Structures are given as structure tokens and as C-alpha cells.
Amino acid sequence: MGNAKSSAMSKEILEDLKLTTKFSQNELSQWYENFQKQCPSGRISPEEFENIYTRFFPDSDAKTYAQHVFRSFDTNDDGTLDFKEYIIALHMTSGGRTERKLEWAFSLFDVDKNGYITKSEVTEICQAIFKLIPKDEVSKLPKDENTPEKRAEKLWSFFNKKDNERLAEGEFIQGVMENDSALRLIQYEPVK
Ligand SMILES: [Ca+2]
Ligand SMILES: [Ca+2]
Secondary structure (H helix, E strand, O other), rough: OHHHHHHHHHHHEEEHHHHHOOOOOHHHHHHHHHHHHHHHOEOOOHHHHHHHHHHHHHOOOOOHHHHHHHEEEEEOOOOOOEHHHHHHHHHHHHOOOOOHHHHHHHHOOOOOOOOOOOHHHHHHHHHHHHHHHHHHHOOOOOOEEEEEEEHHHHHOOOOOOOOOOEEEHHHHHHHHHHHHHHHHHHHOOOOO
């Protein structure tokens, strides 16, 4: 474990992460060490990522959602997550309604990464979110959001767009900022 060479983070990456996240040098070094232990190759594969999600959602099917999240974290599109992508993802997804988190949510919904969200992309993510929800919770959902299609319909209605129109990042963030229901519908928080 005490291999100084493999656990030392490159200075460049560390400086970059200190600038782009709110994490301290200590925190970053600590996480890097953990990351190295769990992931000696230094890269997380889609399968490893799915396994992490599956552990968090043992009563439902987290695979599809994990694939979407993976895509949104893999900013350089090389099919793996490196430490930097992982930490930036961690930074972006923590916190309730920060602009960063919503920027990330936008990239989650922008399935084809073209800079806009369509209603069919919203439906696709709602389908993935639905698979995360355990069956007994689905039965307790409000009538107008108890299927992926209804959830997508309701979410889309907050953005004042026609079905064939598309949504830019600023419009998405503003819409979610202004609506607690939209904020709730873009994510799934397990009942604790
Ligand atoms: Ca990558
Ligand atoms: Ca898109």
C-alpha cells in the first residue's frame, strides 16, 4: 500500500483540482489514495461503475441509470473514468441546488451530448430513474408521475417548450431553479 510512487498525485492534476473544486489538498490526497486502492489501474470501467451503483440500489435495477451517469462523468469520452473525472463528478453532484449540480444534471439529460435537451431525452432519463425506484415505492407515487412517460411530461411542462422544441443549458438550469417540483423530478432520492 505504501508505494509512494503510485499514490502520489501529479502536481498538475492536484493544482487543477484545487482550482476547479472546493476540496482541500488533504481531502484530495486522501481520496486519491482510496481511489488507487479500489482502482489500481487508475481508471473506472463502465462495468465497475455499474457495480458500484448496483450496491447502492439493491432492490432495483440501477444499470441503465449508471450508464447515463457514467456517460455524463466521462467528459473526455474515452470510455473510462480517471481520477480527475471522478473527483469533478463528486464535486458537481454534491450539494442540493447549486449551479454546478444543475450543470451536471443537464449533461445527464443531454444523452447525445449535442448541447440541447429534447423531450425524448427527458423521457429516456425518466425511464432510467424509474428503474431505480423500488416497486413498492412506485405504487405510492402521485398519479401524474407514476410512469416514466408521465414523469417526463410533467417535468417537460416546467420549461414552457413545445414537444418538438429543445432546451438549452441556461433554460434548463433556470427552470429547475424556479421549481421545486422540477428539482425533485430530475433525480431520485431513495427514501431513507
Ligand atoms: Ca474519461
Ligand atoms: Ca441532446
